[in-house]
Amino acid sequence: MNGLSPALVPPLLGWYDQGHRDLPWRTLPTPYRVWISEIMLQQTRVEAVRRYFDGWMDALPDIRALAEAEESVYMKLWEGLGYYNRVRNLHRAAVVLCQEYGGQLPADYDKLLSLPGIGEYTAGAIASIAYGIPVPAVDGNVLRVAARLDNDFTPITDARYKKQTRERFAAWMPADRPGDLNQALMELGATICLPNGAPRCGDCPLQHLCLGYHHKNASSLPLRAAKKARRIENRTVLLVRCGTLVGLRQRPSAGLLAGLWELPSLDGHLSPEETRSALAGLGWQLRRMLSLRPARHIFTHVEWHMNGYYIELDNQPEPLTFVSPPALRATYALPSAFRAFLNVIEEEL
DNA sequence: AAGACGGGGAT
DNA sequence: ATCCCAGTCTT
Structure with missing residues (x-):
């Protein structure tokens, strides 16, 4: 012993x-x-x-x-x-x-x-x-x-x-x-x-x-210190298409998911009307917009509560990068947090 | 010393 | 929903 x-x-x-x-x-x-x-x-x-x-x-x-x-x-x-x-x-x-x-x-x-x-x-x-x-x-x-x-x-x-x-x-x-x-x-x-x-x-x-x-x-055993509660962030995620291309954005080089590509999003849970208004202000020309099923993703310290819209655009506004589904699959690294939304166009990816 | 940093599988 | 994983770096 x-x-x-x-x-x-x-x-x-x-x-x-x-x-x-x-x-x-x-x-x-x-x-x-x-x-x-x-x-x-x-x-x-x-x-x-x-x-x-x-x-x-x-x-x-x-x-x-x-x-x-x-x-x-x-x-x-x-x-x-x-x-x-x-x-x-x-x-x-x-x-x-x-x-x-x-x-x-x-x-x-x-x-x-x-x-x-x-x-x-x-x-x-x-x-x-x-x-x-x-x-x-x-x-x-x-x-x-x-x-x-x-x-x-x-x-x-x-x-x-x-x-x-x-x-x-x-x-x-x-x-x-x-x-x-x-x-x-x-x-x-x-x-x-x-x-x-x-x-x-x-x-x-x-x-x-x-x-x-x-x-x-x-x-x-063993004993562990108690964990802190996560903070919740509400986002409105946009699955953007222009023709067959998908609109992506690169995250900042520091912080959460640094440097990875992502679906663009807006702060907070926005209604369709609020979203249309916000995007019009950014110069986005919407052809079509559909609501997507909400999703959430849990990180160690943060929880993302996301609602989403599928949007078809007539233009390709900055700062988005528009990429083909094959290029997305081969070259652009995305975090798992957006999987539920990407599944909407899964058959094309 | 405490917080940031992903994602998923087991319970 | 919680735990915690063949941890490290920054503040």
């Missing part, structure tokens, strides 16, 4: 070796593939990343290809995956790697940490998995496993808890198979030591070491 201690290494690796998930980036763990997978996996479930990883590798097979890629290319490859600063940072880091590291990821924790988009977790993951360097990789899974092993009621949202957990692992991180140990801890968190009060302790290889299990607290 040791909690988080080196005693967990043999049973955990034994369990991991007995069978683990077959993931594309595990098959061939080159530094580049590990890096891309780890960035994609930040705050993102394995099953979501599965749908993107091979497509990315086919289009951008190495660091130099990424460094030389156009923004529209890597944004489109990331479309729908979220947290779009991740892909901008990937590109920035690739340029740095080509300029300063000969197009290779450095086999050094601190150098990795200095690259854009690579923090404590990701530096540890790349160093240990791709290079066999004995450093911890403490993510949300590991924090949950640690809190339960130790029967620790410190909120894992506390930055000090993460730092302390990382240091405790670092103190005894084995030189043998550090990457597999880190992956096994995360695998345990993702498949056995589940969140939301649902751990499968009966199947856990560390049950005999787990203080949380011993004290019957596994399902009530």
